[in-house]
Structures are given as C-alpha cells and as structure tokens.
Amino acid sequence: MKNMTKMSVRFGEGVLFFLRLQFYWILTSISLGLITGIMPATSAVYYYLFQSFQQKELYFPTFKEFRKKSKESFKGSNLLGGSQILVLLILWIDLRVNAQFIANPLLHGFLIACSALVLGVSTYLLPSFVRYKLQMKDYYKQAFYLFLSNLINTVAMVFGIFVVSVVFVLFPLLSLVATIPLLLLPIAWFSFKGMTKIEENAKKV
Numbered sequence: 050m051k052n053m054t055k056m057s058v059r060f061g062e063g064v065l066f067f068l069r070l071q072f073y074w075i076l077t078s079i080s081l082g083l084i085t086g087i088m089p090a091t092s093a094v095y096y097y098l099f100q101s102f103q104q105k106e107l108y109f110p111t112f113k114e115f116r117k118k119s120k121e122s123f124k125g126s127n128l129l130g131g132s133q134i135l136v137l138l139i140l141w142i143d144l145r146v147n148a149q150f151i152a153n154p155l156l157h158g159f160l161i162a163c164s165a166l167v168l169g170v171s172t173y174l175l176p177s178f179v180r181y182k183l184q185m186k187d188y189y190k191q192a193f194y195l196f197l198s199n200l201i202n203t204v205a206m207v208f209g210i211f212v213v214s215v216v217f218v219l220f221p222l223l224s225l226v227a228t229i230p231l232l233l234l235p236i237a238w239f240s241f242k243g244m245t246k247i248e249e250n251a252k253k254v
Contacts, residue, residue, distance in 0.1 A: 209235025
C-alpha cells in the first residue's frame with residue numbers, strides 16, 4: 050500500500066513537472082518574440098531536465114527562473130538553432146531539386162546521408178550548449194564528437210521519440226499539455242548519459 054501511494058505521488062509530481070515546463074515554454078516563447086523565443090525556451094527545458102537528472106529528483110523552477118534562464122541563452126541558442134534549421138532547409142531543397150530535375154541516385158544517397166548526419170549532430174547541439182561554456186564554433190565540434198562517440202545513444206533517442214509519439218497517439222491529451230518536454234525527454238536523457246560518460250572517462254585520463 051505504501052509503495053502504491055509512493056508511486057502515485059511520484060507519478061503526480063512527474064505530470065505536474067512536465068505540465069509546468071510546457072506552460073513555461075509556451076509563455077516564454079511568446080514573451081521573447083514567438084519565433085525568436087522558441088530556441089531559448091527549449092534550451093531552458095533542457096537545462097531543467099538536466100538539473101533533474103543530476104540531482105536525481107525533479108527540479109521545479111519558478112516562471113521567473115525559467116524566463117531568466119531563457120533570456121541568458123537568447124543569442125546563443127538562436128544562432129545555433131537558426132544554423133541547424135538553415136542547413137537542414139538547404140539539404141531539403143537540394144533533395145527536392147535532385148528528385149525533380151537531376152534524378153541522380155548517387156547524389157540523392159549522398160544528400161540523405163548528409164541530412165542524417167546533420168540531424169544526428171543537431172540532437173546534441175542544444176544539449177551541449179546548455180551543458181558547456183564554449184566558443185560558438187566549438188559547440189558544433191562538441192556535438193559532432195558526441196554524435197560519433199554515442200551512436201547507440203543516438204539510436205536510443207530516435208526510438209525514445211518514436212515511443213513518445215506512440216504515447217501521444219494513445220493519449221492525445223498529453224500531446225496538448227506536455228508535447229515539448231516529453232519529446233525532448235529522450236534526447237535530454239541520452240545526451241546527458243553520453244556527456245557524463247565522456248566527462249567521467251576524461252577524469253580517468
């Protein structure tokens with residue numbers, strides 16, 4: 050009975066945690082210019098997920114803390130996020146042009162491989178930005194290194210996102226009230242595991 054009560058309390062806390070992050074993400078994105086507020090707010094979600102992983106208990110930020118953390122990352126997160134979107138957009142246009150006009154299978158395969166690489170590196174870009182204090186160009190190097198050294202974790206991220214998507218189909222209400230933090234959860238968790246593993250290995254050297 051005590052275990053059931055404990056599990057119920059933890060489940061309730063988890064639901065409240067994700068609801069709060071979603072609500073803060075929406076308000077902060079709007080208050081920081083909507084389009085220009087998405088990446089800073091997303092960085093803040095990563096930050097508080099990492100805090101929870103690090104402390105091994107849910108960290109409930111206030112809205113003031115969340116918005117402050119978002120504003121601190123405003124420039125950097127928009128530069129990194131904007132560059133991600135730009136590169137992916139260029140690759141998408143190249144794929145469309147090749148499919149419509151050139152129809153070269155080798156070029157098509159190369160562009161798909163490049164897209165997969167960029168997407169893989171992108172999953173580690175904002176987490177690296179949140180975790181480390183680096184020069185802007187070094188975040189790309191760090192994300193690339195994390196991607197190559199954590200391929201299993203990257204596959205697990207994709208599977209995790211798939212599982213979350215299935216949960217959204219089964220429980221549509223969740224997709225309305227906690228979309229962003231739940232979608233970011235597998236990326237945050239497996240990137241956190243990858244980064245902490247590399248950090249621990251570096252200490253042993």
